[in-house]
Amino acid sequence: MIPWSRAGSPTNPFSAAALGPPAPTDPFWVATLRRWNTVCWVLFGAMALGLATTGGPGPDRYAALALLGCVILSYAVVDRRPHNRVVRPHTYLWVLVLGLGGMAYLRSGYAALFIVTLPHFWLFARTVRASTVFIGLVTGTTLTGRWLQEGWSAEFLSSTLVSTLVVAAVGVLMGLWVRAVVEQSHERARLIGELERAQLQLSEAHQRQGAAEERERMAREIHDTLAQGFASIIVLAEAARAGLPTAPDHSAQQLRSIENTARENLAEARVLVGSAQHSHAAAGSVADTLRRTLDRFAEDTGLAVSAELDDVDCDQPARIALLRCTQESLSNVRKHAAASTVGVVLTRQPFGVELEITDDGRGFVVEESQGFGLVGMRKRLAELGGRLTVTSSVGDGTRVLAVLPMIPEEGEVAVGVAGMS
Incomplete structure (x- = not known):
């Protein structure tokens, strides 16, 4: 299982404490960590079964089982409850360092557990320095345990010492490489997030600019059409009212002008609200349109x-x-x-x-x-x-x-x- 935080997000070797940015949620990383944890649990079970069924009873066997049990119990607590106040991630790493050293002294089957648990020093250590130090410590304890068991024999120097150092070096290099990959992934995710926010802000700015330009266009159209028409209607209505007693014919002509202007305003209003497709105010040639406008102006x-x-x-x-x-x-x-x-x-x-x-x-x-x-x-x-x-x-x-x-x-x-x- 992958360790889960209280907030419900998976913790991993590239956690917020280790890298600063939030842990990646890429399905590839999640699936990889799940498979690795499964391998760890299978190996724990296989080693426990092997220690329990092979070899005769004796203090070494029981001590190895006790050490393995401490490692499994600590890992289970950290895996299920990463914020446990007693068994913290670094506490588990110390248990793992001591347990592997003790098992290397008591039994020779520690190598598989040493290889599989190397990623745990990247999983639970908070910094690169801490991970490297813990890997160095576990390498030292396991070599010390085997040295106490075998002495400075040719087999120890040619096989145990070299293989352990190679595995530890590969673990450090792999951890650094994976960390660099995830940091790049974090940086890409951050840049993508910033780009998305910038695009959203740009889109909102374009929308605001478009709305402002449309309001300005509508204001200009209303001023140039409806407002001018209403102003003309007011002037004509005042003149017609004043001339009714003395010049009824001229007032009647002005009333007809008011009617025509009102009809034109209605047509323009329909265009502005979208109920008509096109304005017919400037239909025909420019000269004819302007001539009609000037004739109306002179008449009014x-x-x-x-x-x-x-x-x-x-x-x-x-x-x-x-x-x-x-x-x-x-x-x-x-x-x-x-x-x-x-x-x-x-x-x-x-x-x-x-x-x-x-x-x-x-x-x-x-x-x-x-x-x-x-x-x-x-x-x-x-x-x-x-x-x-x-x-x-x-x-x-x-x-x-x-x-x-x-x-x-x-x-x-x-x-x-x-x-x-």
């Missing part, structure tokens, strides 16, 4: 809007980015600029697409702006490799320039190749 605010919109072909993310920049800029004009005219220019350049929005309003100090809208526009364009430039000063209006890199169209590529040839 009564401002003069000039537009020069090239028919630019780009993908859906780029169309949405240009539309959101336009909507945010127009919303800022409506809420803050107090402008009378607004100009929007969309052009295709060799390096990409430029969207310029200007107004003749009161302007502001760009460095002091803390609004979420400008930050959102910059991040939205940056995600597509673009940039946003805002130029303004108090009393001189505002210029917003959005630039998006675009892949050259096939015709442009052909022209460029022809020009190089």
Whole structure:
């Protein structure tokens, strides 16, 4: 049997006391120790049976049986109760040293027990030094016992002395090698544990980063769609209420604008919560989308809007980015600029697409702006490799320039190749 601690984990030659790290739980080591303990118990039983049945009665026979019984009893106590206060692991090793020395003096059949019990000095000693010292002691006691029995005979020198020293040396070398292997196993297990913890922490960090990025994206989408729509609804509702007594037709038109804006907000809300697949806010060409947005803005605010919109072909993310920049800029004009005219220019350049929005309003100090809208526009364009430039000063209006890199169209590529040839 393998010695078991009170906590229920097996103790072995590479225990926490011996090596520092926890004992290995590899099934290979557990199975190996079980087989070795089984061999020990079989050998104990065979030796006890042999001593009891062979040879005539006499003091030597009874003394050998008594020594073997002390060894077996001590091992049984340590094996079953490793924390016994009377028979501790080192006590068992002392009993084993003295018992093997006495049996070497009394009987010649000690050699098998000496070989099989050598691993016990690694099992129960707490340090490499203690294991080596105990192996040296047991080697000395057994040689002393045989020397007292045989004297300095040729057989003792050529057989007993050499074989005992060789077995002891092999036991030390094997113990050191196995200890080094288990220490490496402990180190690998520690590194694997650290790697698993690092991977878990990295995964958690990625999850937190992903959640933060998703929250930021949702906040930007809500600001650029629902919040802008609700702000427009509020302005239109206030204007319609104020104009009902004097301009009912104009108020009715504003109510229709409120209805359209509410429907668009509902559609965007469905997209945000995932009940709709795609937003149709930027469906079609960029020029047509921006023209509809500018017409609605001019109709709702009564401002003069000039537009020069090239028919630019780009993908859906780029169309949405240009539309959101336009909507945010127009919303800022409506809420803050107090402008009378607004100009929007969309052009295709060799390096990409430029969207310029200007107004003749009161302007502001760009460095002091803390609004979420400008930050959102910059991040939205940056995600597509673009940039946003805002130029303004108090009393001189505002210029917003959005630039998006675009892949050259096939015709442009052909022209460029022809020009190089």
